[in-house]
Amino acid sequence: MDSEPIFNLSEHRVPGPATCYYIPDFITARTACLLAALLKILLSSGGNNSLIAGGSSCSLLQLWGSSRSPLRSSQEFTETGGELTSNNALIAQPMPPFVESYPDIIARLQRTGAFARSPHGKPNHIIMNEYRPGQGECYVTYFAANPPQPSDVQGIMPHEDGPAYHPVVATISLQSHCVFHYYRYKEDENGPETAGKSIDPTPVLSVLLEPRSVVISQDDLYASHLHAIREVEEDVIHSTLLEIDQSMRLPIANRDKLTSPSAIQFVNEGGTLKRETRYSLTCRDVQKVVQLKALFGKR
Numbered sequence: 001m002d003s004e005p006i007f008n009l010s011e012h013r014v015p016g017p018a019t020c021y022y023i024p025d026f027i028t029a030r031t032a033c034l035l036a037a038l039l040k041i042l043l044s045s046g047g048n049n050s051l052i053a054g055g056s057s058c059s060l061l062q063l064w065g066s067s068r069s070p071l072r073s074s075q076e077f078t079e080t081g082g083e084l085t086s087n088n089a090l091i092a093q094p095m096p097p098f099v100e101s102y103p104d105i106i107a108r109l110q111r112t113g114a115f116a117r118s119p120h121g122k123p124n125h126i127i128m129n130e131y132r133p134g135q136g137e138c139y140v141t142y143f144a145a146n147p148p149q150p151s152d153v154q155g156i157m158p159h160e161d162g163p164a165y166h167p168v169v170a171t172i173s174l175q176s177h178c179v180f181h182y183y184r185y186k187e188d189e190n191g192p193e194t195a196g197k198s199i200d201p202t203p204v205l206s207v208l209l210e211p212r213s214v215v216i217s218q219d220d221l222y223a224s225h226l227h228a229i230r231e232v233e234e235d236v237i238h239s240t241l242l243e244i245d246q247s248m249r250l251p252i253a254n255r256d257k258l259t260s261p262s263a264i265q266f267v268n269e270g271g272t273l274k275r276e277t278r279y280s281l282t283c284r285d286v287q288k289v290v291q292l293k294a295l296f297g298k299r
């Protein structure tokens with residue numbers, strides 16, 4: 001097991017208008033290597049690898065093609081912890097050992113304190129994604145105002161994670177960096193409901209996620225913002241600003257929190273940072289949980 005520090009979340013606050021924490025080196029290089037290798041095997045075997053997934057007790061396979069992401073191909077997507085019902089309840093399932101025992105990802109996230117006020121005090125649902133630059137498609141629909149369109153480069157369209165979860169999400173990055181952008185809706189359109197509102201195309205916060213880091217979004221950033229990963233094969237910085245397109249350049253909000261030499265050099269000296277295949281673990285606490293036997297009645 002990783003024996004480990006209690007994290008002081010306030011030290012990791014990303015400067016900006018909403019509650020975001022960035023913890024670099026959240027998991028060790030050894031743990032990251034192991035996890036990425038496991039996820040690669042698991043995702044490329046369509047989740048049907050009982051050795052890794054924890055035997056019949058963890059039915060990753062049946063979660064394939066979840067109704068929450070009908071557009072995403074099964075090889076790029078899995079969930080652990082269980083599937084969500086149509087009324088946003090989690091059908092309880094055991095977590096696989098590689099998030100609970102070794103490596104102890106869930107315990108480590110608990111030590112950040114980010115889930116201290118969540119209903120179960122820890123994540124009970126983890127989505128694993130693989131993003132391959134330049135191939136295929138990878139996105140979720142959720143509650144996005146603009147439904148995602150297929151694309152050749154993998155990213156994730158602006159979306160909200162929605163009301164099924166307690167408003168905290170922790171995303172661990174493995175193997176490659178990427179840039180997470182947070183957006184808000186344009187104001188004064190269509191009343192208070194978010195659905196149907198248009199998204200302000202200028203991100204309010206852009207955070208560079210290094211491999212082995214965790215980014216935690218909560219409160220207002222969870223509840224009233226959207227997040228996305230742009231579908232680019234490389235990121236470009238000019239004079240310390242990230243190039244979004246020809247007319248938009250933005251600062252990297254966590255530039256003072258980066259630790260890897262390549263990321264530090266990139267943000268300070270500019271240039272390009274090529275994305276490699278990235279694996280992510282998106283960890284949340286689903287508020288409502290139902291046991292299968294409660295759904296189907298006891299025998």
Ligand SMILES: O=C(O)CCC(=O)C(=O)O
Nearest residue numbers: 127129156161171280282
């Ligand atoms: O994979 C990621 O880094 C983000 C995924 C995400 O936003 C989600 O699953 O809701």
Ligand SMILES: [Fe+2]
Nearest residue numbers: 159160161227
């Ligand atoms: Fe999301």
